[in-house]
């Protein structure tokens with residue numbers, strides 16, 4: 298099974314594709330690492346997929362032969378009651394939070410996914426993203442770590458998992474993290490017909506909206522594998538594609554120290570960090586985040602949410 302990173306590197310996807318523009322101009326939510334107990338840096342986190350997924354799906358950094366989002370966690374098309382937004386969400390101001398507000402009607406069609414934050418001007422800002430959840434064990438554990446360090450991230454969630462664990466979506470949003478669309482069943486978009494791609498993306502955005510009351514602005518294709526058609530549909534659905542520039546390869550489970558080393562060694566201005574809170578055992582990832590955040594803070598890095 299190919300990993301997202303393999304596909305991305307093969308295509309020569311790129312760094313620094315983003316135009317320049319101050320973070321403020323780009324509407325990036327910024328918070329200094331550890332400057333407070335709750336409003337920390339923002340990254341984006343992926344939703345976690347339950348362990349034991351079928352062979353058809355693999356996290357972005359999909360482990361060869363590893364579990365996948367593909368396993369049927371619930372009946373296809375299962376419906377769940379629409380939840381009324383909790384008071385805390387209703388009161389949370391969304392204005393200016395580009396990643397959480399209503400999607401732009403028709404963002405420009407991109408030629409590739411953004412792999413770095415726009416316009417950091419060399420500042421030590423970095424975005425954490427977590428894919429493939431929400432996961433009943435790893436997502437709550439990760440949320441606790443991020444909360445303790447006062448950092449916010451972006452979670453690219455999978456529709457199938459949202460349907461099973463909608464309450465975790467509320468928890469993610471309650472902590473001020475951003476949500477991104479990571480398709481409904483985590484299959485490779487480039488191998489689908491347009492109608493199926495539209496369903497994978499549209500169904501997931503609708504599901505997120507039903508659960509938390511807003512649709513995601515950012516979208517990440519499984520394995521980072523985009524093509525012209527999927528990029529067009531992404532735009533039609535009011536979203537922008539997001540890739541990554543720093544791949545922790547945490548899905549390979551290189552060990553907590555290995556993940557910590559990758560992040561601290563490769564941190565670069567505007568980097569978007571790919572990690573997973575679902576799709577398999579993510580204990581190493583959660584522990585690594587707990588360990589590298591103090592290091593990044595000590596070195597002057599600030600986590601931002603795109």
Ligand SMILES: [Zn+2]
Nearest residue numbers: 356357428429
């Ligand atoms: Zn994924």
